[in-house]
Amino acid sequence: MDVAYLIATVVKIVIILLVFSALAGFGTYFERKVLAFMQRRLGPMYVGPYGLLQIAADGIKLFTKEDIIPANVVKPIFKIAPVITAATAFMAAAAIPFMPSFTIGGYEVKPIVSDINVGLLYIFGVMGVGLYGPLLGGMASANKWSIISAARSAAVFISYEVVTGLSILAPVMMVGSLSLIDFNNWQIENGWIVMYQPLAFILFWIAAFAETGRTPFHLVANDHEIIDGFGTEYSGMRWGLFFIGEYANMFFISFVIPLIFLGGFGEGTFVDGLLFFGKMAFFFFFFLWTRAAWPDVRPDQLMWLCWKVLMPLAVINVVITGIVMM
Amino acid sequence: MLEPVNVSLESLNLMTLAPMLIPIVGALLILVVDLFKSNIDKSLYVMLSILFLFTDFMALAGSSSAFMQNGTLLGLFDVMLVDGLAIVSQFIIVVASMLFIPLALTSKRFHEFSYPEFFALFLFMIAGFQFMVATDNLILIFVGLETASLSLYTLIAMHNREKSFEAAVKYFTMGALAAGFYSFGSMIFYAVTGSVEINQIATVLVANGFSDIGFVMVGFAFILASFAFKLSLVPFHTWAPDVYEGSSAAMAGYMSIVPKIAAFIVAMRFFEFLIHSGLVWVEAILYVFVVVTMTAANLWALVQTDVKRMLAYSSISHAGFAMAAVMIGTTQANTALLLYWVLFTFTNLGSFSMLWISRQKKMLPGQNSDHSYEKFAGLVQSSPMAATIMALFMLSLAGVPPFALFWGKMYLISAAVTSGYTVLALIMALNSAIAGYYYLKLIVYMFMKDPVDSRYEKVIGSNLSLSLKTIIGIAAVGTIFAFIAVDPLLQAIGGFVYNSGY
Amino acid sequence: MEHIITANPYFGVFVLFVLTFGAFTATTIIARLASRALAAKDTEKIKLSVYECGPEVTKQPNRLSPQFYLFALLFLLFDVEIVFMFPWAVDFKVLGWFGFTEMILFIILLAIGFVYAWKKGALEWHNIK
Numbered sequence: 001m002d003v004a005y006l007i008a009t010v011v012k013i014v015i016i017l018l019v020f021s022a023l024a025g026f027g028t029y030f031e032r033k034v035l036a037f038m039q040r041r042l043g044p045m046y047v048g049p050y051g052l053l054q055i056a057a058d059g060i061k062l063f064t065k066e067d068i069i070p071a072n073v074v075k076p077i078f079k080i081a082p083v084i085t086a087a088t089a090f091m092a093a094a095a096i097p098f099m100p101s102f103t104i105g106g107y108e109v110k111p112i113v114s115d116i117n118v119g120l121l122y123i124f125g126v127m128g129v130g131l132y133g134p135l136l137g138g139m140a141s142a143n144k145w146s147i148i149s150a151a152r153s154a155a156v157f158i159s160y161e162v163v164t165g166l167s168i169l170a171p172v173m174m175v176g177s178l179s180l181i182d183f184n185n186w187q188i189e190n191g192w193i194v195m196y197q198p199l200a201f202i203l204f205w206i207a208a209f210a211e212t213g214r215t216p217f218h219l220v221a222n223d224h225e226i227i228d229g230f231g232t233e234y235s236g237m238r239w240g241l242f243f244i245g246e247y248a249n250m251f252f253i254s255f256v257i258p259l260i261f262l263g264g265f266g267e268g269t270f271v272d273g274l275l276f277f278g279k280m281a282f283f284f285f286f287f288l289w290t291r292a293a294w295p296d297v298r299p300d301q302l303m304w305l306c307w308k309v310l311m312p313l314a315v316i317n318v319v320i321t322g323i324v325m326m
Numbered sequence: 327m328l329e330p331v332n333v334s335l336e337s338l339n340l341m342t343l344a345p346m347l348i349p350i351v352g353a354l355l356i357l358v359v360d361l362f363k364s365n366i367d368k369s370l371y372v373m374l375s376i377l378f379l380f381t382d383f384m385a386l387a388g389s390s391s392a393f394m395q396n397g398t399l400l401g402l403f404d405v406m407l408v409d410g411l412a413i414v415s416q417f418i419i420v421v422a423s424m425l426f427i428p429l430a431l432t433s434k435r436f437h438e439f440s441y442p443e444f445f446a447l448f449l450f451m452i453a454g455f456q457f458m459v460a461t462d463n464l465i466l467i468f469v470g471l472e473t474a475s476l477s478l479y480t481l482i483a484m485h486n487r488e489k490s491f492e493a494a495v496k497y498f499t500m501g502a503l504a505a506g507f508y509s510f511g512s513m514i515f516y517a518v519t520g521s522v523e524i525n526q527i528a529t530v531l532v533a534n535g536f537s538d539i540g541f542v543m544v545g546f547a548f549i550l551a552s553f554a555f556k557l558s559l560v561p562f563h564t565w566a567p568d569v570y571e572g573s574s575a576a577m578a579g580y581m582s583i584v585p586k587i588a589a590f591i592v593a594m595r596f597f598e599f600l601i602h603s604g605l606v607w608v609e610a611i612l613y614v615f616v617v618v619t620m621t622a623a624n625l626w627a628l629v630q631t632d633v634k635r636m637l638a639y640s641s642i643s644h645a646g647f648a649m650a651a652v653m654i655g656t657t658q659a660n661t662a663l664l665l666y667w668v669l670f671t672f673t674n675l676g677s678f679s680m681l682w683i684s685r686q687k688k689m690l691p692g693q694n695s696d697h698s699y700e701k702f703a704g705l706v707q708s709s710p711m712a713a714t715i716m717a718l719f720m721l722s723l724a725g726v727p728p729f730a731l732f733w734g735k736m737y738l739i740s741a742a743v744t745s746g747y748t749v750l751a752l753i754m755a756l757n758s759a760i761a762g763y764y765y766l767k768l769i770v771y772m773f774m775k776d777p778v779d780s781r782y783e784k785v786i787g788s789n790l791s792l793s794l795k796t797i798i799g800i801a802a803v804g805t806i807f808a809f810i811a812v813d814p815l816l817q818a819i820g821g822f823v824y825n826s827g828y
Numbered sequence: 829m830e831h832i833i834t835a836n837p838y839f840g841v842f843v844l845f846v847l848t849f850g851a852f853t854a855t856t857i858i859a860r861l862a863s864r865a866l867a868a869k870d871t872e873k874i875k876l877s878v879y880e881c882g883p884e885v886t887k888q889p890n891r892l893s894p895q896f897y898l899f900a901l902l903f904l905l906f907d908v909e910i911v912f913m914f915p916w917a918v919d920f921k922v923l924g925w926f927g928f929t930e931m932i933l934f935i936i937l938l939a940i941g942f943v944y945a946w947k948k949g950a951l952e953w954h955n956i957k
Contacts, residue, residue, distance in 0.1 A: 005832075013840065064862055064863055067859060068876065071877055071878075083853050087848035100829060110832055113841070114841045115834070116837045117837070145879065147890060155900075161903070162906045162907060165910035165914075184829060227879065233878070237855060300952070304952075307902070318913070326928055331924055332924065332926070361943065
């Protein structure tokens with residue numbers, strides 16, 4: 001292994017960690033602002049210009065809050081659960097190419113941490129492991145709200161994992177690879193996959209909401225029935241890590257959707273790169289928009305949607321794609 | 327880009343797959359029928375099961391005639407292996423299943439038979455066992471084993487008693503452990519030889535002269551433990567009496583026959599090359615297993631107070647008896663094993679069916695097990711016919727000439743003697759003598775004692791129906807007139823075994 | 829964008845694994861230290877008990893509705909299906925008609941299972957027949 005590759009990899013990882021930790025913070029700010037504007041409010045305004053320093057204030061508050069570990073919890077599991085959520089969310093970033101390659105000082109940088117050939121499978125696998133955060137946290141909390149939330153998050157995650165996997169199969173059949181770079185390159189020649197696979201696109205998009213646990217599938221921590229779900233017993237930075245994990249997941253999914261379906265960054269010119277960030281920003285905004293516009297669904301409705309609508313549709317989509325391609 | 331794969335249909339040899347596909351299709355059909363029209367009488371499902379099993383039987387007959395013409399058949403990328411052992415054992419499996427399934431048509435209603443899933447699972451289980459015997463691919467063996475075992479656990483639990491749940495969970499947990507052992511052992515053999523096909527493992531190991539003897543020993547230990555569990559060899563037998571007691575008598579009888587023949591065939595395939603390549607310790611370990619299983623199970627059976635538990639221990643002992651043939655490993659011994667099992671099928675099916683006809687819904691006051699010896703005391707006074715038939719099966723199990731198992735035991739012991747295992751033959755003979763005691767104990771209870779409680783009279787035979795009578799009749803006829811069939815059977819089985827090289 | 833040609837593509841995954849777990853564990857430790865130094869402490873007993881609306885509670889049972897286990901079983905069934913389908917999908921063009929027919933047969937088998945689960949009410953909440 002040559003030294004340049006080693007250094008480049010470590011530098012990329014550090015940058016991703018820093019940028020996305022910060023972005024997760026800004027994500028909360030965006031969310032508050034967007035929700036506020038949609039509800040004809042102003043949102044955070046007092047800390048800094050337009051409330052921009054609200055993030056810093058939140059961070060200081062999270063760090064200096066008293067770290068309560070309740071009496072009946074299973075301590076080691078209770079402590080590791082938020083770390084799992086945050087860490088697995090960031091690990092998913094390893095196989096995502098974040099922007100077109102560029103040159104700095106004669107050295108060509110490819111902004112992907114590890115260019116593995118099973119990229120998509122890896123991403124969904126690691127995101128699936130992220131389930132253990134809510135599950136373990138909820139079960140270790142010895143609190144009935146947390147238990148219910150843990151069970152719900154497990155049910156939602158595993159049910160929608162099926163839809164995610166099946167909806168992505170049809171594009172994989174067309175491209176013949178699991179690497180997101182190959183997806184990007186394939187779409188340069190043949191056009192965006194969403195034109196061939198509109199159904200898969202919509203299914204994947206819906207499943208993305210469940211995978212990240214966002215409204216309207218936010219029943220893992222439905223405030224009005226189960227308090228804060230698996231986060232009920234958490235306080236301070238431990239709770240903050242769950243939050244970082246959730247927002248990082250949203251960002252990464254927002255990168256993956258355009259890469260798979262909407263042409264990614266195409267040839268890799270500067271304009272293409274900007275367009276790619278535009279697409280990603282749209283999908284992130286859409287998460288917030290949905291939260292403002294939609295009520296939450298009940299767990300049984302969520303299961304109905306997954307097993308009786310989305311799953312059969314996804315299977316039919318795969319079969320039809322196969323027949324057409326043969 | 328790789329070249330597109332082209333597979334011609336002829337090279338797959340789908341005929342080799344047909345006997346397994348038929349029960350699978352049957353099971354799916356039963357499920358689908360239930361989905362569109364529920365609450366159909368169970369007799370339809372029994373008939374459907376028999377119909378598919380009979381079709382399976384015909385398919386087997388087809389592949390056996392193909393075997394006689396062309397020798398061993400390979401199919402589906404050489405995963406399926408249809409040789410004489412596979413055909414004979416599949417015949418045993420299918421015939422035993424056909425004899426078992428009419429036992430569902432009892433005069434009383436039982437919980438499990440009201441579900442069509444019972445019959446579907448039953449057919450899936452048969453397909454699993456057929457896959458197990460008709461391959462020498464360790465992975466397919468595992469898949470077949472698990473398909474069959476998982477169905478079997480559910481079938482036991484469907485009897486819907488507290489004891490059946492206990493039995494099913496016990497069997498499941500231990501079976502899971504055994505499956506783990508099996509996959510671990512296969513993994514070691516794969517690591518050592520780079521193949522999952524038993525004949526290639528044998529070739530590689532023999533070619534390099536067992537240089538990785540440590541790995542082979544560990545792998546052998548794991549595989550042996552898993553099969554010892556399936557065959558209920560001592561000390562891996564502990565599940566057997568409890569599971570037999572918990573499951574319905576018919577199911578227990580079935581479990582003593584079909585899963586074991588499948589496991590025997592795999593054990594035969596697997597241990598054959600190890601024994602023949604002159605590894606002394608393999609033979610020594612198997613020897614100890616055989617002797618301990620026969621003797622210890624017999625001693626335990628002596629002290630049982632429940633007939634079903636006694637029969638459970640007796641079938642453990644019979645398994646040890648048959649395992650001796652695997653250890654000896656000659657063609658004669660393997661033939662003797664298969665013959666033994668054919669005869670054992672009729673006898674054991676009959677004796678467990680006799681317990682099944684006296685199934686009680688509720689225990690009487692003062693009764694602490696379902697089929698205690700007291701229940702059968704003085705049976706000859708109330709129903710001489712039942713007592714005579716039961717005695718017939720007991721005599722056959724004890725190995726009294728001219729009944730069925732006598733011939734099986736005789737051929738097995740003579741196989742031991744001709745291969746030079748004189749001491750083993752002596753132990754086997756001695757064990758048959760010990761076993762005589764507890765079989766005769768039941769006969770003594772039935773013929774010599776007076777009834778303990780008059781209410782037992784009503785219980786015995788309360789579950790009897792025409793189809794049960796038919797099955798018991800078939801079993802009895804098979805047991806009595808075995809001496810006519812033994813010679814042609816031996817010829818046929820011997821031909822099959824010899825031509826497949828075991 | 830071209831692929832990165834390297835013998836160790838998983839190196840980055842490993843470093844990311846170590847770094848993320850390290851960084852976030854460190855974050856919780858730092859937060860704990862900071863809160864010890866800075867946070868207002870209050871050791872009232874009821875604060876350390878399980879969250880409830882007022883009364884002091886004892887330990888609560890860890891029991892889940894069996895319906896969740898049913899979904900876990902369904903998940904097992906269909907996710908295993910997908911695990912089989914991914915390699916097939918990647919090599920779809922190579923496997924050709926043979927692979928396609930096999931996969932269709934596989935899907936039909938699973939579809940029967942799916943219809944069975946549906947008709948038996950396994951997909952509804954608390955409605956198993």
